[in-house]
Amino acid sequence: MEKQIFKPIKQEKLSAKIVNQIKTLIVDGELKPGDPLPPERELMKLLNVSRPSIREALKSLVGMGFLETKQGNRTVVKSLAADRMLGALQNLLQDDINIVFEVIEVRKAIEAWNAFYAAKRATPEDIDRLEESIESMRIKMESDGLIFEEEDADFHLAISEATHNNLQTHIMFTIYDILKNSIGKYFGDIDHNAVFRQHKNVVNAIKLGDSNLARERILEHLDYVESRLKDMVGPEKGNPK
Secondary structure, X not given: OOOOOOOOOOXXXXXXXXXXXXXXXXXXXXXXXXXXXXXXXXXXXXXOOOHHHHHHHHHHHHHXXXXXXXXXXXXXXOOOOHHHHHHHHXXXXXXXXXXXXXXXXXXXXXXXXXXXXXXXXXXXXXXXXXXXXXXXXXXXXXXXXXOOHHHHHHHHHHHHHHOOOHHHHHHHHHHXXXXXXXXXXXXXXXXXXXXXXXXXXXXXXXXXXXXHHHHHHHHHHHHHHHHHHHHHHXXXXXXXX
């Protein structure tokens, strides 16, 4: 009997094709953590599919952990690192401020790597985004001394994206989600002029393509943030065992 080398072609549901396309965009880094998806009506036009197919695909992607629904029924890309890290660490942070300093230590290791490779790999577009972030900080800071907490997060995430390592971007997004609720209340007491200068130094090192200098500059910044946080929470709480 002749060996059968052909296999039947399976008809794939439209929703499955939508799922695969969006998953690929997330894995390839075209869609990043926190990025909102277009509204259903716009997705229908972009993909040339029906509303039921869109809804079935989005429901599947939420179930798989690629997307999540935020307030206002906005569908956004979810950090692929969130499920295993976020819940448990947030519970720990509620009970022990010293866990924050342990997270900062981990953050130093990750962000030093980010700055090092961003200096090696950043494209002109990456540099433009970092400089835009710095300019947004300057404008907000000079507008009656407004706090630029959101711009600060965007800056650090932009560095991780400049590494062109998508896993790093997802990890950084999750770490910022963890820190936002635990140390966000202290952000207004940090010297924003100092933070701005430190951020600018990091960008300059990345623009020069000097990996070691970029790593040194980001660690100087994070050391400063850590020391200020220890001052604010008190020495007895700011010394991890």
